[in-house]
């Protein structure tokens with residue numbers, strides 16, 4: 481904390497005391513616009529899946545960005561899209577339930593792509609959530625020229641009256657602090673809602689499962705776009721200090737099993753290795769990871785299977 485801030489109300493923002501604020505924000509937008517990356521950049525720890533392919537974020541994962549003046553609790557939602565399967569419907573229901581409950585919705589639009597019908601569709605749906613303040617977040621400004629950014633800001637301004645418009649880059653971290661400040665200003669005055677060291681309230685097993693799923697998807701997204709799920713089945717403390725984690729990877733068809741496992745298990749070993757390293761960073765300790773691949777036929781359309789995999 482700086483000297484100035486410690487001196488108290490009379491020296492702060494033009495003499496006004498900066499009250500502590502805390503609340504919920506959700507970033508929405510088309511797939512691939514940078515919502516997960518932004519969440520990670522604000523929270524400062526890897527918690528949501530980022531990937532170069534659309535629709536990989538499946539759960540409402542909360543990250544918590546702690547700042548001196550408050551807490552932003554970030555609810556990371558999957559992209560709003562037209563449902564084609566039962567899973568799709570449940571995801572959309574999840575988005576609705578999430579957005580009905582947040583203080584601020586951050587609508588993410590990339591600076592390097594033209595504003596399209598997909599953006600307009602989502603913008604119109606934001607009208608269904610009158611309680612939430614609406615902030616336009618222009619993402620990926622590092623990939624756009626100044627004139628592109630200005631054009632995009634003008635078009636954004638025509639969509640609606642935003643409570644704020646903030647251009648940012650999660651990669652160069654440009655304006656991330658400004659965005660955090662702007663979001664905090666829009667939050668209700670409130671005591672902290674979470675402990676200072678907490679960065680997510682998602683269960684640890686769920687986060688481990690996400691890391692495994694992310695590692696398993698890498699390189700085979702085209703073949704297995706939405707057919708892969710992961711669960712943590714068991715953990716055991718070993719006497720030598722290693723933590724054993726037993727996890728399952730689920731695919732929908734026998735043919736997909738081969739893709740995941742690879743020639744003589746080579747791919748699965750590689751997936752396990754990469755996931756283990758990420759899990760070790762997350763847990764801050766050494767881990768032994770045992771991965772098994774199982775076929776759960778058509779799990780995306782089966783309510784019982786969806787329940788088992790945590791999509792309730």
Ligand SMILES: Nc1nc2c(ncn2[C@@H]2O[C@H](COP(=O)(O)OP(=O)(O)OP(=O)(O)O)[C@@H](O)[C@H]2O)c(=O)[nH]1
Nearest residue numbers: 512513514515516517530531534535537649650651
């Ligand atoms: N250059 C640049 N790339 C970015 C930035 N933010 C995200 N990306 C990239 O854009 C791609 C998509 O990012 P995600 O954060 O996964 O996007 P998302 O909106 O969460 O995507 P879904 O989960 O599919 O809805 C990834 O390849 C990121 O590395 C940024 O500020 N600058």
